[in-house]
Each structure stands twice: as C-alpha cells, then as structure tokens.
Amino acid sequence: MVVIPVEINGKELSFLLDSGIDKTILFNLKFSDSLELNEIEHIKINGLGEGEPLSAIRSSGNRCRIGKVQNFSHLVYVLLDDSYDLSSKLGENVNGIIGGDLLRDFVVEIDYQSKKLTFYKNDAYRYKKCSDCEILPLEFKGNKPYVNLTINDQNNNLKEVKLLIDSGGGDALWLFENKEKNIEVPDNYFKDFLGKGLSGSIYGRRSRIKELRLGSFVIENPTVAYPDSSSAIIAMQVNNRNGTLGAEILRRFKVTFDYEGKKITLKKSGNSIEDPFLYNKSGIELAYGGDIIVKESTNRFIGADNAANNKTFSEVIYSFNLVSKPTYKIDFLRPDSPALKAGLEVGDIIIEINGKPAYEKKIPEIIMMLSKKEGQKINLLVDRNGRHFRCNFVLKDLL
Numbered sequence: 001m002v003v004i005p006v007e008i009n010g011k012e013l014s015f016l017l018d019s020g021i022d023k024t025i026l027f028n029l030k031f032s033d034s035l036e037l038n039e040i041e042h043i044k045i046n047g048l049g050e051g052e053p054l055s056a057i058r059s060s061g062n063r064c065r066i067g068k069v070q071n072f073s074h075l076v077y078v079l080l081d082d083s084y085d086l087s088s089k090l091g092e093n094v095n096g097i098i099g100g101d102l103l104r105d106f107v108v109e110i111d112y113q114s115k116k117l118t119f120y121k122n123d124a125y126r127y128k129k130c131s132d133c134e135i136l137p138l139e140f141k142g143n144k145p146y147v148n149l150t151i152n153d154q155n156n157n158l159k160e161v162k163l164l165i166d167s168g169g170g171d172a173l174w175l176f177e178n179k180e181k182n183i184e185v186p187d188n189y190f191k192d193f194l195g196k197g198l199s200g201s202i203y204g205r206r207s208r209i210k211e212l213r214l215g216s217f218v219i220e221n222p223t224v225a226y227p228d229s230s231s232a233i234i235a236m237q238v239n240n241r242n243g244t245l246g247a248e249i250l251r252r253f254k255v256t257f258d259y260e261g262k263k264i265t266l267k268k269s270g271n272s273i274e275d276p277f278l279y280n281k282s283g284i285e286l287a288y289g290g291d292i293i294v295k296e297s298t299n300r301f302i303g304a305d306n307a308a309n310n311k312t313f314s315e316v317i318y319s320f321n322l323v324s325k326p327t328y329k330i331d332f333l334r335p336d337s338p339a340l341k342a343g344l345e346v347g348d349i350i351i352e353i354n355g356k357p358a359y360e361k362k363i364p365e366i367i368m369m370l371s372k373k374e375g376q377k378i379n380l381l382v383d384r385n386g387r388h389f390r391c392n393f394v395l396k397d398l399l
Contacts, residue, residue, distance in 0.1 A: 001170055001247045002110060003094055004117060007065040008076065011035035013095035016086065017110075017117070018168025019257065020244065022100035022143035024064070025056075025198075027079040027086070037076065038062055045077060045198070054198060055080040066102070069119050075101065079198070088288040089196060091326065091363030097168060100143040104259040110167070112251040113269050122260045132268040134215035138165075138259070141238060145257070147245065147264060150213040151175075154186045161242035165264065167255075169246035170195070172277055173212060173224040176243050183242060185226045190398040193285055193332045194225050204228050206279060208399050212249070214266060219249065223277045223399070248277065278371035281395040282378060283337020286363050289329030289349050293322050294359065325359035327351075328366065342393040344382065351388065352381035370395065 002017040013026075013035075037059040044053040057078040064074035086094045102108075107120040127135075139146045145165045151173075152158055159182060161175070171194070175183055189207040196202065204227035212219040252272040256265040330348045333340045350358045353366060354377075361369075370378065374397035382391055 001090075001168060002112075002117065003090075003092070004066065004098075006096075006098060007063075008074070009035050009037070009063050014093055015096045015098040016094055016168050017102075018097045018099045018166065019103060019145055020099065020164055020166030020168050021097055023077050024074065024096065024098045024101055025077045025079065026096040037078065043077075045079075064102075067119075069106070071105075085287075086196075088331075089286075089363070091286075091288055091328070099168070100145075100259075103257050104143060107256060107258045107260075109254065109256045110250070111254050111269075113254070113272070122258075125258070127265075130265075130267060134217055134266045136215060136264050136266070138262045138264055140259070140262070141241075145259070145264065146241065149245070152210040152213070154188070154208070154210055156210065157182065159183065162240050163243050163245040164238075164241060165250075166244045166246050167250055169244055170248060171225050171244075171246045172219075172222045172248035173209075173246060174244040175224055175226055176241070177226055177229075178242060181242060188399060189226070190334075192225070192334055194227055202227055206399070208277070214249075217266065217268070217273060219252075219273065221277060222249065223279050278368070279399075280367055280370050281338070281372070281374065281376075281397055282370040282393070283334035283339045284330055284344070284370060285332035285334075286328045286350070286366060287331035288363075289327040291324045292327050292359070294325045294357075325357075328358055328363060338378075338393040338396050342391050344380075344391055345384065347384070349383040350380055351383050352379075354379050373397070 003014055004017055005012055006015040007013070008026075015024075037057070038061040040057050040059045043056055043058050045056045046053050057080065059076045059078065060073065062074045062076050064071045086097075105122075107122060107125040109118040109120070111118070136147050139148075139162075146162050147165055148160060148162050150158055151161055161181075161183070163173075177183055177185060185205050186207045186209070189205040192204065192206045194202040194204045204225050206223060206225050208221050209224050210221065212222050252269060252275065254267040254269050256267075258264070328350050330339075330344060330346050330350070333344060333346055350366075352358060353361070353369060358366065372395060374395055376395045378393055378395065380391045382389055
C-alpha cells in the first residue's frame with residue numbers, strides 16, 4: 001500500500017492513498033498532529049465493518065498540498081471516534097486516507113518498484129505505445145473506479161466480474177458471494193480476520209481461484225477473500241459490484257489512473273506478475289503495542305603511535321544509549337491456527353522472533369516471516385502481563 005506526505009493547512013501528515021474512497025478522511029490525530037480546520041459541521045458517516053455509523057466533522061475550504069500539487073478548497077472529514085487506528089496495524093504513523101478527490105484532478109502514475117508517485121495535468125498527458133501494457137476502461141460510481149475483469153474459479157468456470165479498484169486494500173482480491181452470478185466460496189477455505197473498516201472489524205473466508213485475467217495479463221492462483229455479508233453490506237449495495245481488486249494485485253504493475261479519460265493502464269513491472277501469493281500461515285494479526293526503552297551499545301576505537309619506541313597504543317571505549325523502540329502485540333488469533341494451538345493469547349507482546357528482537361523489524365516484515373512455506377518453524381519470546389515465556393509452532397498451509 002502507498003503512504004504519502006500530505007500537507008493540510010500547513011501541517012504535514014501521512015496519508016494512505018486509497019482509490020477505494022472518494023473522500024479525504026482524517027483519524028487518530030494526536031496532540032502533536034493537531035491542525036486548524038475551516039468551516040466545520042458535525043455529521044455521521046458509514047463504512048465497512050460490523051459497527052454503527054461514526055461521528056465525524058465535515059470541514060471545507062482547506063488548503064491541501066502534495067509536493068507542487070495544491071488545492072485551496074479541499075474537503076476533509078475527521079473521525080471523532082479513535083477506534084479506527086490504521087497506524088497500529090501498519091506499524092507506522094498514518095493520519096488519514098486520501099482518494100478520489102485527489103485522483104480525479106490529474107493523471108496519476110504509481111510506480112510501486114521505485115516508490116514514486118507522479119502527477120500529470122490531464123490536458124498535457126500523452127499515451128505512448130507500450131508492448132508491456134494493458135489499458136482497461138473504467139466505470140465510475142460515486143467517484144470510485146470500477147473495472148470489468150474475468151476470473152477462472154477452481155472448477156474452471158470463466159466469469160465476468162465488476163470490481164472496485166482499491167489501492168488501499170492490502171489483499172489481492174475480494175469477491176462477494178452471489179448465487180445468480182455463480183460466485184461461490186470454494187470448498188477449500190478457512191475463516192479469517194480480513195481487516196478493519198471504518199465501522200469495525202471485517203471477517204470472512206480465504207481461498208484461492210485458478211486465475212485472474214486483466215486483458216492479456218493472466219495472474220495465476222491468486223488468494224481471494226469472501227467477506228461476510230454482515231461486514232460488507234454497504235459495499236454489496238452498489239449495483240452489479242462483485243468485489244474488490246486490491247494492492248496485492250496492483251503492486252505487480254506500474255499503475256496509471258486516468259479518471260478524466262476513464263482508463264487505467266497496467267504496465268508489467270519486471271517479473272512481479274509471477275510472484276507467489278502468500279498469506280499469514282500463523283494465524284496471528286499484529287498491532288503496535290507501545291514503546292519500550294532499549295539499551296544500545298556503541299564501540300569506538302582510539303589509538304596513537306609512539307615514534308620514540310615504535311609502539312602503537314589502542315583503546316576501545318564502550319558507551320550506551322537508551323533508545324525508544326516499538327513493540328508488537330497480538331491483536332487477533334485465527335481459530336484453530338498454529339499460534340492459537342501453541343498457547344498464544346490476544347494481548348501477548350512479541351519480544352523476539354527466531355532469536356532476534358522483534359523491534360528490529362516492521363510489522364509487514366514480520367507478517368512476511370509468518371507467510372513463508374509450510375513447515376517453517378517459528379520461535380517466539382512473549383511477554384504476558386510482565387511474565388516472559390517461549391512459544392514454538394510450525395506454519396501450516398491451509399490452501
């Protein structure tokens with residue numbers, strides 16, 4: 001997923017770039033992040049998840065700046081409920097989500113490999129011939145982009161599906177069960193936590209399909225999530241929508257959004273299209289668990305030559321610094337998972353992973369370790385209410 005610096009009324013914040021929303025939403029603002037907002041009114045907003053509508057502030061007439069791109073009448077929504085905390089899930093500070101209200105004014109190119117975002121003026125952008133590209137038509141509902149694609153399920157049945165393009169969704173693909181469309185959960189699946197929406201947690205079932213076709217590009221064996229109807233009822237209300245195309249597909253390409261021209265360009269990016277689709281085989285969902293103070297040592301060598309007696313003197317000076325490091329807690333455990341069977345509990349703090357401090361890694365790096373091949377051994381040192389103990393389990397592939 002793509003996190004970018006965005007300046008709102010002179011205050012620099014971090015935003016997730018999310019084509020799946022049409023608004024700019026601020027949340028989880030700390031005192032140090034406080035900013036002035038213009039022309040405010042109190043409202044209620046809905047989102048994905050098994051919760052009630054959220055209290056929010058609607059603020060208009062704000063100055064939004066990203067690099068040289070500026071908007072002096074930007075509309076911003078601020079969540080007053082602090083339960084939606086994207087920062088804790090990503091392991092880095094994220095203050096909000098920005099989407100369609102930014103993408104609609106430019107041609108926007110996302111280069112996932114070089115980590116670069118480029119804005120082009122609509123009237124100045126020119127399409128070039130590209131043998132490694134697919135240009136797909138977009139449809140819009142509520143300023144959100146949809147694309148029609150073909151899936152091949154596990155029974156070798158080809159189906160046309162309409163998917164919301166959601167650069168802020170970490171999964172590869174979501175599909176909504178639909179008997180009329182013959183979209184059903186495969187026999188081989190497991191129940192899982194799918195993520196956090198604005199209105200609460202989202203649960204469903206994970207599986208795989210045989211392939212996803214994006215024009216001439218064929219993506220083999222992608223993972224797919226089927227959200228429960230209670231979690232995704234708002235999304236399912238959009239006419240003819242069958243699911244979501246997420247960042248785990250998009251990041252395999254250089255992606256260009258052209259809202260005005262109603263097109264999306266996918267350019268092959270190296271061999272990324274052939275990367276395997278991994279998923280967390282441990283059953284652990286992590287979140288930021290607060291900071292700890294760690295003592296780090298540094299060694300400095302000093303020396304001097306004595307020309308009179310042809311001797312060299314050297315000395316090592318040891319010093320220590322106290323630094324703040326993040327901890328990671330278990331936020332959710334999948335039922336019947338290796339981690340749950342090993343005795344881990346929600347709220348446990350992970351201190352070490354395979355003999356190394358957990359704070360040396362970010363949450364995505366840890367999840368990658370927990371997504372390796374079946375049979376990989378995981379050794380954890382865990383803190384539970386001040387008591388430390390070791391826990392071991394082996395990753396299991398359920399698909």
